Amino acid sequence: MTDAQENQQMMPDQSATDEAMKTKRKKFLTLFAVILIISGILYAIWAIFFHHSVSTDNAYVGAETAQITSMVSGQVAEVLVKDTQLVKKGDVLVRIDNRDAKIQLAQAQAELAKAQRQYKQSQANSSSLNSQVVVRNDEITSAQAQVTKAQADLDNANLELNRRTTLSASGAISKEELSKAQSAVSTAKANLALADATFSQAQSSRKAAESTLAANEALIKGLSDASTPDVLVAKAHVDQALLDLERTVIRAPVDGVVTRRNIQIGQRVAAGSVTMSVVPISSLYVDANFKESQLAKVKTGQSVILHSDLYGDDIAYHGKVQGFSGGTGAAFALIPAQNATGNWIKVVQRLPVRITLDPKELAQHPLRVGLSMQVDIDLASK
Numbered sequence: 001m002t003d004a005q006e007n008q009q010m011m012p013d014q015s016a017t018d019e020a021m022k023t024k025r026k027k028f029l030t031l032f033a034v035i036l037i038i039s040g041i042l043y044a045i046w047a048i049f050f051h052h053s054v055s056t057d058n059a060y061v062g063a064e065t066a067q068i069t070s071m072v073s074g075q076v077a078e079v080l081v082k083d084t085q086l087v088k089k090g091d092v093l094v095r096i097d098n099r100d101a102k103i104q105l106a107q108a109q110a111e112l113a114k115a116q117r118q119y120k121q122s123q124a125n126s127s128s129l130n131s132q133v134v135v136r137n138d139e140i141t142s143a144q145a146q147v148t149k150a151q152a153d154l155d156n157a158n159l160e161l162n163r164r165t166t167l168s169a170s171g172a173i174s175k176e177e178l179s180k181a182q183s184a185v186s187t188a189k190a191n192l193a194l195a196d197a198t199f200s201q202a203q204s205s206r207k208a209a210e211s212t213l214a215a216n217e218a219l220i221k222g223l224s225d226a227s228t229p230d231v232l233v234a235k236a237h238v239d240q241a242l243l244d245l246e247r248t249v250i251r252a253p254v255d256g257v258v259t260r261r262n263i264q265i266g267q268r269v270a271a272g273s274v275t276m277s278v279v280p281i282s283s284l285y286v287d288a289n290f291k292e293s294q295l296a297k298v299k300t301g302q303s304v305i306l307h308s309d310l311y312g313d314d315i316a317y318h319g320k321v322q323g324f325s326g327g328t329g330a331a332f333a334l335i336p337a338q339n340a341t342g343n344w345i346k347v348v349q350r351l352p353v354r355i356t357l358d359p360k361e362l363a364q365h366p367l368r369v370g371l372s373m374q375v376d377i378d379l380a381s382k
Helices: 003-050 099-170 175-220 229-246 359-364
Strands: 053-062 066-069 074-079 092-096 249-251 256-259 274-279 285-291 303-308 312-324 350-357 372-378
Touching (some): 092 274, 099 229, 285 372, 350 359
Antiparallel strands (some): 053 285, 053 372, 074 092, 092 249, 285 350, 303 312, 312 350
16 A cells, blocks of 8 residues: 555544544533633632621731830849840849948938928927017016106106206205205206117017017928928938839839849939839730721731730630720831822831730730731621
């Protein structure tokens, strides 16, 4: 058989094979298209009727870290904790040399005792000054009596002088007797002037005593040994000294883990310097950065399921949406984006959402600040 005859026999077989392949390919493409259409319909149904959550893996654990600050200056006498150490609220962390604080307290207490003693002395002075006023009144009464007596003596001396002057003119008495009467008048006048001066001096002394008494009474009127200004100031100094002495012992303000300890024994610390931090691992939260397009149905109080990369998908945490940040991450960046230029490109922004965690679950499976989390918010809850 020639080659031409063989080729003519093979051509019908090849054509039949090609037709079969085309038919199979067409069936496969049709089936694939049907599967795609069904999948699309199912996804649309799921998205519309069954999809009630939003998720992100751009989420990290955070905490309200307590900064341990020294409120007084001094030399560190003792450091009782180390990094990673668990502490309870009230545990002693650091002791600062308290000898200077004790000296300041003793000085303040001495000032308080002095102020109280001065008040009591002022009270005693009031009694003494009141007695002086009474004595000055008696002196005025006595001086008034002396003035009255001196005036009467002067009147009598003038009458006697007038009588003797008349008798002397008639020659009934001698000039010597007239001279004695004149001397008696002069003496009476001098006594009256002296009595008047004594009376004026007694009045001045009484006024001075009354002024001193009034000034002293003004200092203590309506007050007690616990309410005078000097005593109150001294008490404030004592309270400040006691507070400074108490602050030489630095205690943990919360339960947590010690971190970033940067203080050593013998080091001198200044008031306001940070010595370490305490992370409250029992009250951690998660900041989840969701795209703005995901937040349309997210509300405060919705339930959240979280997974940590530390434990994997086997451990699930349950939380609640606490609230939303006041701005996006880009808005609070150190160098905010400048969108006023002509090269502006729209970028999807992310808004931090604060999520609280269950303390019991945190106790069972502890987390640490900065760990990554997978967050799923149930939009159907609440």
